[in-house]
Each structure stands twice: as C-alpha cells, then as structure tokens.
Amino acid sequence: MKNHTAVQRRLLARYGEIQDRLARIEGDRRHTGKPLEQDFEEQAIEVQNDEVLDALDGSIRLEMAQIQRTLTRLEAGTYGLCESCGQPIAGKRLQALPHATRCVSCAEAAPTR
Ligand SMILES: [Zn+2]
Numbered sequence: 001m002k003n004h005t006a007v008q009r010r011l012l013a014r015y016g017e018i019q020d021r022l023a024r025i026e027g028d029r030r031h032t033g034k035p036l037e038q039d040f041e042e043q044a045i046e047v048q049n050d051e052v053l054d055a056l057d058g059s060i061r062l063e064m065a066q067i068q069r070t071l072t073r074l075e076a077g078t079y080g081l082c083e084s085c086g087q088p089i090a091g092k093r094l095q096a097l098p099h100a101t102r103c104v105s106c107a108e109a110a111p112t113r
Pocket residue numbers: 082083084085086087102103104105106107
C-alpha cells in the first residue's frame with residue numbers, strides 16, 4: 001500500500017488556503033454597499049462585480065468538495081481511481097491535480113461537475 005501522507009498534507013494545506021479565500025469573499029459580500037475601512041486587498045476584491053464573486057465562490061466550493069471527497073477516498077484506499085470508470089488516474093495528472101477524482105478521458109467527456 002502506498003503512503004499518501006504527503007498528498008494528504010498537500011490537500012489539507014490547499015483546503016485551508018481556499019477556505020480562507022472563500023471566507024474573505026463572503027466577508028466582502030456582507031459589506032457590500034456599506035462604507036468601511038478597507039485594506040488594499042479588500043479594495044482589490046471590491047472592484048470585482050458580484051458575478052465574478054459568484055463564479056469564484058462556486059469554483060472554490062467545487063474544489064473544496066472535491067478535496068473532501070479525495071480525503072475520504074484516501075482513507076478508504078480508493079485514492080487514484082477514477083470515480084466514473086474505476087480505472088487508475090495517471091500519476092502525472094494526480095501530481096498536477098492531487099484532488100482529481102476522475103481520469104483524463106472522463107474529465108474531458110464531462111469537464112464540469
Ligand atoms: Zn475515468
């Protein structure tokens with residue numbers, strides 16, 4: 001059995017990172033329309049419109065869900081197998097995208113999910 005500790009650490013780090021980003025986006029939304037003191041980063045976020053925030057929000061949530069699934073799969077011992085067809089996901093793909101839940105051919109057949 002392979003040791004997945006490094007992958008797990010990487011996923012958890014990534015999860016924390018995007019969770020923070022999501023919290024900042026939601027915080028920014030709550031303040032919309034109200035005058036407030038802002039640091040530079042918040043101002044930068046505010047110039048983006050709600051549509052952009054929605055899209056960003058959605059993609060972060062999707063990635064968070066994927067990471068959670070991947071962590072579950074690590075524990076279950078099914079990490080690295082495609083969710084759709086059950087074939088092993090290429091090592092290169094997993095290196096580039098540790099939370100990939102589907103192999104290249106399945107992901108290309110239905111890119112968004
Ligand atoms: Zn597949």
